[in-house]
Every structure is written in structure tokens, then in C-alpha cells.
Amino acid sequence: MANLRDIRRRIKSVKNTSQITKAMQLVAAAKMKKAQDQAIAGRDYADRLNQVLVNLKDNISEDDHKLLQTPKGKKELMLVISTDKGLCGGLNTNLLKKVRVEMAEDSDVVTVGRKLRQSLAKTGSKIVSDWKVGDPTQFSEAKSIGAYLTEQFLSGEYSAVKVAFTNFETTLTQTPWVSQLLPVEASTLAEKRAYEGIGKDGEVAEITKDESMLRDYIFEPSPDGVLEALLPLYLNYQVYQMLLEARASEHSARMVAMKSATDNAENMIKDLTLEYNKVRQAAITSELLEITTAMKAME
């Protein structure tokens, strides 16, 4: 049986750890609330923007805008949105697994977040640029990332631009997700809404079914003019929304991970305290025994 001092020391160290995880849990919980609200509030706008494009897709042809056409490039460019800090459970690992499955061999990578940048760099993926995103996420940050991706896409080197991020569903579930950003294809428009959550096929179908799709739209001043302004806005908002989803997922995952760490530490303290008391009692008993035997011997 371990001695008293060792157990006491262990209890103390577990207690310290639990204090840290508890504090992190509280911080994450506060940030989570904000990030979740922001993500959910942004969905409506991103959805509407998506719907406008879905409604329009029969009225626009690929020739209308460069962002609708597939360039001749062979490679793909992938934006991977991970977290800067760890201690958020399996969030980054799951995303990395998904990226491994979805990413073509010779893809170039653009990263947001330190964690997956490191993992991807280790395995030899070519990282062409890295972006920092603050917390809370600003739209202007998404805008510059969107502008960069558009520029890369228009250079003609890539055939497609994809985004890997963690889709926020609930506090307990976040799903890694890969979505095609560019070119904006009619077939991917409905799928784009997937950040709402996988397994919600019903809702996606509903959007594509919109009755107004069949109408001929008037574009003012011209299809080109409208698309020129609408598509970049759409792209930036997609990137923004994905950043928000990733951020909400991060804080949720961290909150849950820290909560379970705190719970585990508390259980451990309970067990250790029990053992400590057992050892203490055993020590007292043996001491009493020694005294009584000594007394008996002296009689």
C-alpha cells in the first residue's frame, strides 16, 4: 500500500489540474455561447444568399462569369480550417482524418489554425499560405481569405477550391466536412448548405425545389453586373460562415473536453481520498496494536 505522503501529494496535484480544467471549461463555455450564437445567426443570411443563387442557376450560364467556369488546372486547392489551440478533444484529429480521405494527392493547402498546419506540414503537404483569424471572427478576415482564394482560382492553376472545416451541429456533436467553394457549380449549390448539418437531406432538397426557380429573372443592370457583385459576396459569406462554424465547434468541443476532464479529476480525487483514509486508518490501527502489545508485555 502506498504511503500517506505519496497519496497526499497525488491528491494535491490532481486538484490543481482540476482547477485548471475547470477554469478552461468556464472560459470555453462563455466563448461557446457567443460563437454558437454568431454561427446560428449567420446561417440565415448565408442560406438566403445560397437560395438566391439556386433560384438563379437556370438563368445563368457558365459563360456569364469566370467563377462559374472550371479552369484547365489539374491540382486542387484546399482551405483547412482548424484551431490554434489544442485541448479540444478529437476535433482536429477527426478533421485531419476527413482531409486525408478527401484530399487529392497533389493538392495545395491553405490553412487557418496552427494545429492542422503542423500536422499537414509534417506529412509533406504543400502549404501555400497560412491565415490568422481572431476570436470572435471578423467578416473582414473572411473577406481577405475569400479574395485570396478567388485570386488563386482565377490564376488558372487549380481546377477547384475546397474547404475542410468542422461543421457545428450541437454542443455535443460537430462533424468534419469538406465542401467545394469554387467553381460555383449548379450541382454544388444545394450541397453548400451542408454546413447546416449532414443528414438533413430533406432540407437541402427543399431548397432546390423552390417553385420560383423556373422563372426567368430580370437582372439589373445586366447578368454580368449582378453576378460580378453577387458571386464575391456569396463566396466571402461562405468562407465567413465556415469560419464561424469552425469556431463554434472549437469552443463547444473544448467545453465538453474540459468538462469531462474536470469530472474525471473529481472522481479521481474521491478515489484517492478514500484510499488515503484507508491507509490512515490502517496506520492508526497498527499503532494502537503496537501500544497494547507493548503494555501487555510490560505487565
Place this chain on the structure above:
Amino acid sequence: MALTLDIVTPEKKSFSGEVENVYLPGTEGELGILPGHVPLVTGINPGELRYSVNGQVEELAIGAGFVEVSQEKVTVLTDLAVTDAEIDEAKVEEAMKRAEEALTQIGHSENTEEVAALQGAIAKSMAQLKLKRKRRQI
């Protein structure tokens, strides 16, 4: 026949409901939309949006964005939509001053994107102030 108007900003859905008509500042001039309007997509400039419900006219200051019109539905996507009561005049004025200062500082350098963003911010502030002041005069 009524028109369904949805005004959506990145922060929230500001308005959703049945209206009789909508007037908004399109990039090609002010647009009046009545039920049965032809399907239309166009940009909007920062300015004033008016709609009426049961003959009562309501006004909002809106930012730049888009409007999609189908026969009985109007969807306005904009980065700002506030009512008269929500506008804090001092705050808006300050924001406008800041944007103007920043604009004079960078001058007409090559950073056209930033200039455009600042000009957009100023136009947005102007739209809000205009709505606020108009109400006061009456």
C-alpha cells in the same frame, strides 16, 4: 394579394412578414415593388427602405446588398437594417468621422479595396443619419 418581405442581415432576420408594397434604393435608381412584380435580381445601395402594412408606412435604413424579387416574395440581403428607434445618432456620427479620417489618411493610394470599404461605411452612416434627421423635422 400581398407581398412577403424578408429582410436578412448577417446578424439576424430583421423583418419577415406580409406587406402591401416595398420601396428600396436599387443601384439603378429607386425601385417600387408591388405584388405581381416580374422576377428580378438587382443590387441595392445604402439608403432608405420603405414598406407599408395596412396603409402604415414603415422606414428602415439599410446598407448595401441585394434584392431578389419573385412574384409574391421579396428577399432583401443587406449588411445593415435598422429602424429609426435603433439608430444612435452620436454613435453613427462618430463612426462616420472615423471612416472619413481613415479615408483621408490612406488618400488615394493603390489600396482600392480599403477605400471602397470605407466609402461603403460612410454611405451606410449617411443613410442612417438621413433617416434619423428626417424623422426629427416632421
